[in-house]
Amino acid sequence: MNMKLYSYFRSSAAYRVRIALNLKGLDYAYEAIHLLRDGGQQLKPEYRALNPDGIVPTLIDGDDVLTQSLAIIEYLEETHPEPPLLPKSPSDRAFVRSVAMQVACEIHPLDNLRVLKYLKHQVKVPDEIKDAWYRHWVETGFEPLEKRLANDRRVDALTFGDTPTVADLCLVPQVFNARRFGIDLSRFPTIERIADHACTIDAFAQAAPAQQPDAE
Amino acid sequence: MNMKLYSYFRSSAAYRVRIALNLKGLDYAYEAIHLLRDGGQQLKPEYRALNPDGIVPTLIDGDDVLTQSLAIIEYLEETHPEPPLLPKSPSDRAFVRSVAMQVACEIHPLDNLRVLKYLKHQVKVPDEIKDAWYRHWVETGFEPLEKRLANDRRVDALTFGDTPTVADLCLVPQVFNARRFGIDLSRFPTIERIADHACTIDAFAQAAPAQQPDAE
Numbered sequence: 001m002n003m004k005l006y007s008y009f010r011s012s013a014a015y016r017v018r019i020a021l022n023l024k025g026l027d028y029a030y031e032a033i034h035l036l037r038d039g040g041q042q043l044k045p046e047y048r049a050l051n052p053d054g055i056v057p058t059l060i061d062g063d064d065v066l067t068q069s070l071a072i073i074e075y076l077e078e079t080h081p082e083p084p085l086l087p088k089s090p091s092d093r094a095f096v097r098s099v100a101m102q103v104a105c106e107i108h109p110l111d112n113l114r115v116l117k118y119l120k121h122q123v124k125v126p127d128e129i130k131d132a133w134y135r136h137w138v139e140t141g142f143e144p145l146e147k148r149l150a151n152d153r154r155v156d157a158l159t160f161g162d163t164p165t166v167a168d169l170c171l172v173p174q175v176f177n178a179r180r181f182g183i184d185l186s187r188f189p190t191i192e193r194i195a196d197h198a199c200t201i202d203a204f205a206q207a208a209p210a211q212q213p214d215a216e
Numbered sequence: 217m218n219m220k221l222y223s224y225f226r227s228s229a230a231y232r233v234r235i236a237l238n239l240k241g242l243d244y245a246y247e248a249i250h251l252l253r254d255g256g257q258q259l260k261p262e263y264r265a266l267n268p269d270g271i272v273p274t275l276i277d278g279d280d281v282l283t284q285s286l287a288i289i290e291y292l293e294e295t296h297p298e299p300p301l302l303p304k305s306p307s308d309r310a311f312v313r314s315v316a317m318q319v320a321c322e323i324h325p326l327d328n329l330r331v332l333k334y335l336k337h338q339v340k341v342p343d344e345i346k347d348a349w350y351r352h353w354v355e356t357g358f359e360p361l362e363k364r365l366a367n368d369r370r371v372d373a374l375t376f377g378d379t380p381t382v383a384d385l386c387l388v389p390q391v392f393n394a395r396r397f398g399i400d401l402s403r404f405p406t407i408e409r410i411a412d413h414a415c416t417i418d419a420f421a422q423a424a425p426a427q428q429p430d431a432e
Contacts, residue, residue: 052360053318064307068321071313078306090294091280097287102269105284109325118352123345136334144268
């Protein structure tokens with residue numbers, strides 16, 4: 001039985017999982033959850049029965065209901081090991097995972113849709129403060145990440161040599177997202193170069209927001 | 217050679233790694249990085265040479281400089297598999313990791329010190345708005361997490377049966393942190409019960425902020 005992915009075309013977390021599924025060559029049914037329509041379809045009881053957090057993605061695999069993008073990707077790595085999305089040695093795996101988590105724990109949680117909405121509607125900040133918030137957390141994360149990537153000998157065309165890893169799966173959606181918000185990334189040439197190269201790979205290109213059934 | 221952990225007694229992310237090191241029975245040298253003193257010792261060039269993000273923890277193991285708490289814990293799991301901090305089956309591992317990441321990607325990044333400082337000094341919100349922000353993200357994360365934990369048959373004395381896993385390593389510091397900020401957690405009885413039980417285990421008790429050399 002095919003897997004089913006609950007996704008929103010622009011969600012960075014869903015985008016990561018789409019890339020992983022494509023790299024592993026796994027077919028899946030695409031179920032669109034519109035994060036803005038109807039007050040947010042992710043907040044409806046039907047969806048929350050699957051994913052109480054009310055966020056995307058959710059992956060259904062047989063009886064398993066899987067949430068949290070990086071937990072899903074580790075699951076796919078364990079159940080479908082080829083091609084691997086993590087290097088072999090624990091030290092290299094830690095490097096790759098730490099890059100993934102610099103994006104997934106330090107940047108994305110602060111700049112996603114629900115946080116920006118809370119800032120606007122609950123904290124009631126003007127748009128320029130909200131935009132500065134977005135930019136601040138991208139830059140606060142990308143500045144040290146650029147240094148790490150520019151100085152680590154394991155980095156080549158991609159974060160780890162020229163083989164896609166979970167680090168690239170996190171970088172590409174974050175770069176896409178930052179550009180959509182008009183952030184100038186020219187100060188982060190290594191990050192841009194890696195993300196742009198990754199996007200030339202089929203599995204990444206087909207996971208892009210514009211290629212999804214719910215793209216607008 | 218012993219490992220060395222750069223830590224701050226109250227840091228949730230460092231607290232997670234301290235518990236993991238204790239559970240694995242690994243000796244380590246404790247290097248205190250004061251997040252407030254001297255404008256934040258984590259921002260000094262000496263420390264940023266190790267950890268460009270300027271955050272704790274950093275773990276030194278031989279030639280390896282490891283960052284990001286969950287990447288460090290996966291590394292410890294791979295290099296010192298006993299006792300395991302993850303279950304055996306991919307499905308159970310995904311469950312445990314998703315609980316860990318509900319805390320590490322949805323709650324903690326929004327409520328840590330540097331975000332609260334940015335809210336206060338850059339966004340210039342009054343203290344009551346900052347406090348409401350803190351409470352909002354704890355509750356937004358804990359409400360669905362409580363439902364998941366209360367309804368999952370794998371949960372017992374701890375998140376996964378009665379064996380400590382990476383989920384408990386993330387829950388305990390988040391509960392500690394929320395209580396320190398005066399959040400009433402009585403609405404989250406399963407979360408409180410698990411965290412309180414975990415704290416009776418030696419490895420958790422000895423990792424508590426009050427037990428650290430830099431405790432105040």
